[in-house]
Amino acid sequence: MIVRTxxxxxxxxxxxxxxxxxxxxxxxxxxGALDADKSNAVVVLHAFSGDAHAAGISEExxxxxxxxxxxxxxxxxxxxxxxxxxxxxxxxxxxTTGPSSIRPDTGRPYGSSFPYVTIADMVRLQKQLTDxxxxxxxxxxxxxSMGAIQALQWVVDYPEAVASAIPIAxxxxxxxxxxxxxxxxxxxxxxxxxxxxxxxxxxxGPSRGLxxxxxxxxxxxxxxxxxxxxxxxxxxxxxxxxxxxxxxESYLRYRGGQFVSRFDANSYLVITRAMDSFDAxxxxxxxxxxxxxxxxxxxxxxxxxxxxYPSYQSQETVRALRSxxxxxxxxxxxxxxxxxxxxxxxxxxxxxxxSFLENTYKRLPLPASQMGA
Amino acid sequence: MIVRTxxxxxxxxxxxxxxxxxxxxxxxxxxGALDADKSNAVVVLHAFSGDAHAAGISEExxxxxxxxxxxxxxxxxxxxxxxxxxxxxxxxxxxTTGPSSIRPDTGRPYGSSFPYVTIADMVRLQKQLTDxxxxxxxxxxxxxSMGAIQALQWVVDYPEAVASAIPIAxxxxxxxxxxxxxxxxxxxxxxxxxxxxxxxxxxxGPSRGLxxxxxxxxxxxxxxxxxxxxxxxxxxxxxxxxxxxxxxESYLRYRGGQFVSRFDANSYLVITRAMDSFDAxxxxxxxxxxxxxxxxxxxxxxxxxxxxYPSYQSQETVRALRSxxxxxxxxxxxxxxxxxxxxxxxxxxxxxxxSFLENTYKRLPLPASQMGA
Numbered sequence: 001m002i003v004r005t006x007x008x009x010x011x012x013x014x015x016x017x018x019x020x021x022x023x024x025x026x027x028x029x030x031x032g033a034l035d036a037d038k039s040n041a042v043v044v045l046h047a048f049s050g051d052a053h054a055a056g057i058s059e060e061x062x063x064x065x066x067x068x069x070x071x072x073x074x075x076x077x078x079x080x081x082x083x084x085x086x087x088x089x090x091x092x093x094x095x096t097t098g099p100s101s102i103r104p105d106t107g108r109p110y111g112s113s114f115p116y117v118t119i120a121d122m123v124r125l126q127k128q129l130t131d132x133x134x135x136x137x138x139x140x141x142x143x144x145s146m147g148a149i150q151a152l153q154w155v156v157d158y159p160e161a162v163a164s165a166i167p168i169a170x171x172x173x174x175x176x177x178x179x180x181x182x183x184x185x186x187x188x189x190x191x192x193x194x195x196x197x198x199x200x201x202x203x204x205g206p207s208r209g210l211x212x213x214x215x216x217x218x219x220x221x222x223x224x225x226x227x228x229x230x231x232x233x234x235x236x237x238x239x240x241x242x243x244x245x246x247x248x249e250s251y252l253r254y255r256g257g258q259f260v261s262r263f264d265a266n267s268y269l270v271i272t273r274a275m276d277s278f279d280a281x282x283x284x285x286x287x288x289x290x291x292x293x294x295x296x297x298x299x300x301x302x303x304x305x306x307x308x309y310p311s312y313q314s315q316e317t318v319r320a321l322r323s324x325x326x327x328x329x330x331x332x333x334x335x336x337x338x339x340x341x342x343x344x345x346x347x348x349x350x351x352x353x354x355s356f357l358e359n360t361y362k363r364l365p366l367p368a369s370q371m372g373a
Numbered sequence: 374m375i376v377r378t379x380x381x382x383x384x385x386x387x388x389x390x391x392x393x394x395x396x397x398x399x400x401x402x403x404x405g406a407l408d409a410d411k412s413n414a415v416v417v418l419h420a421f422s423g424d425a426h427a428a429g430i431s432e433e434x435x436x437x438x439x440x441x442x443x444x445x446x447x448x449x450x451x452x453x454x455x456x457x458x459x460x461x462x463x464x465x466x467x468x469t470t471g472p473s474s475i476r477p478d479t480g481r482p483y484g485s486s487f488p489y490v491t492i493a494d495m496v497r498l499q500k501q502l503t504d505x506x507x508x509x510x511x512x513x514x515x516x517x518s519m520g521a522i523q524a525l526q527w528v529v530d531y532p533e534a535v536a537s538a539i540p541i542a543x544x545x546x547x548x549x550x551x552x553x554x555x556x557x558x559x560x561x562x563x564x565x566x567x568x569x570x571x572x573x574x575x576x577x578g579p580s581r582g583l584x585x586x587x588x589x590x591x592x593x594x595x596x597x598x599x600x601x602x603x604x605x606x607x608x609x610x611x612x613x614x615x616x617x618x619x620x621x622e623s624y625l626r627y628r629g630g631q632f633v634s635r636f637d638a639n640s641y642l643v644i645t646r647a648m649d650s651f652d653a654x655x656x657x658x659x660x661x662x663x664x665x666x667x668x669x670x671x672x673x674x675x676x677x678x679x680x681x682y683p684s685y686q687s688q689e690t691v692r693a694l695r696s697x698x699x700x701x702x703x704x705x706x707x708x709x710x711x712x713x714x715x716x717x718x719x720x721x722x723x724x725x726x727x728s729f730l731e732n733t734y735k736r737l738p739l740p741a742s743q744m745g746a
Contacts, residue, residue: 176600176621177592183622184588187629188561191581208564215557216589219550224683227549233652246649248549249556256560276619279606307680310597 001072003029003056003065005095010128013090019115023104026129027052027095028087031071032079034133039364041135042077042357043126044086045143045150047342048217048271049263051094054086055079069346076350082139082357087129089150090122091270099266100201110266112198117270119146119278123153127161139361142166142353144342145309146271152280152291152317159294164360166353168301169342171313172280172287172320178308181220182272185213189265198266210265211256218255223305223338287317292324297363299356300330301349303341329356374445376402376429376438378468383501386463392488396477399502400425400468401460404444405452407506412737414508415450415730416499417459418516418523420715421590421644422636424467427459428452442719449723455512455730460502462523463495464643472639473574483639485571490643492519492651496526500534512737513730515539517715518682519644525653525664525690532667537733539726541674542715544686545653545660545693551681554593555645558586562638571639583638584629591628596678596711660690665697670736672729673703674722676714702729 005027013021029052034041044054046066055071057064065086071077077084088094091114099114130138141151141162148170155165171178189195192209200206222230231248284290298321302314311332318330333348335341342349378400386394402425407414417427417440428444430437438459444450450457461467464487472487503511514524514535521543528538544551562568565582573579595603604621657663671694675687684705691703706721708714715722 173606175597176604176606176619177595177597179606179619180588180592180600180621180625183619183625184585184592187588187626188564188585191561191585192564193566212557212561212564212585215553215560219553219557222550224548224550224680227553231549233546233549233552246549246552246556248553252553252556253560307597 001056034083045147047145052088076353093264093267109201140164144168164297188212207260214259220308287320297327303335308339374429407456418520420518425461449726466637466640482574513537517541537670561585580633587632593681660693670700676708681712
């Protein structure tokens with residue numbers, strides 16, 4: 001399945017901060033076909049550093065999508081049955097308007113003038129995209145990590161527009177520890193003199209700071225056990241008295257350096273701030289009230305060894321949903337892979353998501369076109 | 374108790390790397406009085422960023438020592454009974470020879486020419502110090518975190534010179550995850566252009582990189598729970614759409630900035646590399662053989678919420694010691710404070726350490742002076 005990222009443009013996007021973005025572009029991909037009654041659409045939401053290329057082989061660079069093992073014919077998100085949409089998030093650097101995009105009114109990159117955006121802003125833009133397809137109600141919104149956060153925001157903001165949600169390895173708000181890890185990454189970027197307060201697009205850019213930020217991230221995505229299995233104390237250099245010789249060190253440096261070539265430091269700042277500021281309870285008396293004003297069904301997943309988004313956070317969300325008598329399935333999947341598990345543990349996720357989507361689809365009210373038949 | 378850090382000088386210190394350091398200085402403090410038969414000496418070993426000022430009030434700056442709640446008359450390390458010695462570690466920046474010290478042969482700071490040192494080198498220097506007091510056998514070696522690591526190294530290198538050891542919240546070798554967190558700190562420092570490959574003493578120095586490194590450290594020293602209790606999602610600025618407004622963020626930035634004023638970035642590199650490279654099993658067929666060639670008694674402590682030095686690591690050490698039929702007490706202390714607990718949980722530690730030292734002292738063979746009586 002060769003795929004190509006497409007771009008939609010919207011005249012304006014009002015933001016929570018009060019500003020309005022003009023000529024907003026959204027990079028997206030779709031897989032499968034939209035039914036005539038538009039009842040089979042699933043929005044898949046990427047994690048912090050993901051992009052619109054969720055599945056298939058990119059026409060551009062030949063690489064598989066970040067959830068290619070989960071989206072496709074016969075897979076968890078079965079593209080023989082469902083129409084799957086994935087778009088790069090607002091503030092990102094994968095084709096959707098973000099700090100590195102050209103400002104229509106100045107002809108130069110936004111840089112430091114890019115406004116403060118929220119998860120709700122990201123979801124508002126996704127809604128514009130699904131509206132443009134004429135989709136009134138999504139069969140599901142699904143994603144891991146920041147994808148889970150966005151799925152919950154969908155439910156809060158558009159409770160009638162989703163028939164189900166699948167938040168995986170997420171939370172309805174960040175803990176102090178989650179904010180702290182993100183802040184270290186931000187400080188690493190802003191400590192780099194090449195950051196230039198965000199207006200670095202004509203210069204070198206804060207590549208060293210961004211690499212350090214990514215290294216912190218990588219540690220939090222893995223588990224203690226999976227790092228032990230993958231690296232242990234193996235050294236790349238046999239000499240015991242040379243430093244920097246552990247395999248885990250060169251792996252982190254490699255991944256940090258690799259990240260710099262594909263990600264924008266200002267997007268790192270903008271997106272992590274949106275994640276930290278996300279709090280589904282904001283404006284409501286409880287989390288139950290916030291995410292419970294819907295008839296959507298939920299499948300909530302977490303992983304035993306995920307210490308960045310620990311299971312207790314998913315369990316809090318589940319309790320809140322159940323207190324509203326909503327239809328919620330929750331599974332804590334045994335895995336050694338830490339937070340990365342949502343990208344790796346394909347087997348059990350596939351089984352759960354496949355039957356959940358089938359059941360959700362079966363329970364949909366008959367579309368208007370079939371009501372008269 | 375007003376105390377003053379003293380300095381001892383030793384002509385030379387041979388290092389594991391093959392080099393020899395000349396005119397090595399050691400900053401140290403002592404508390405209590407050494408018995409006539411020199412049987413009541415306890416070496417207390419500081420953690421990564423600690424120094425010789427373990428107890429009492431510093432004559433210089435009026436600050437209490439880092440373990441002042443544990444060392445003093447009637448305390449865990451009862452200075453009415455024991456003679457307690459604490460020295461700044463080799464490679465440090467608290468008065469003992471380290472990268473910021475002046476090289477005797479050049480009259481300039483070592484900087485990048487400071488040799489690669491190991492935990493065994495640190496302990497070798499401590500042995501020179503205790504030898505200079507005429508102490509043949511220590512009643513105990515005790516410390517948390519890197520202090521625990523050094524205590525184990527003492528047992529490996531001088532199995533007859535210690536009557537007991539108290540490794541707290543430590544390990545006999547770093548895991549991949551522990552190495553990884555240290556490596557992020559090192560990369561943050563080395564990414565700072567003011568690091569100048571280690572020869573920055575006439576310049577600004579890598580203060581931004583060092584602050585970021587310390588921020589990572591602080592997160593790992595606390596638990597998810599203790600961060601939630603201390604900061605939660607409280608903001609310093611009420612405006613929900615301003616960034617960087619969470620209390621946990623300003624706390625980390627404050628602590629990072631504070632650290633820069635008291636710690637040397639090259640010492641950060643040198644000491645973390647020594648910790649990562651430490652492996653008590655090196656040169657032995659098993660950890661039991663390495664730390665079990667002693668008649669010393671052990672009190673091993675860990676803390677339930679410590680995820681940087683998790684209890685399973687202490688338990689591995691305990692199993693190895695027990696397999697050699699050594700006298701080992703192990704307690705996993707319930708605490709919410711994460712790795713910092715060894716500095717905070719005074720009550721239970723005091724009870725355990727106090728009776729352990731008393732028992733160790735009682736079992737000492739009678740000194741030669743009393744043998745004829």
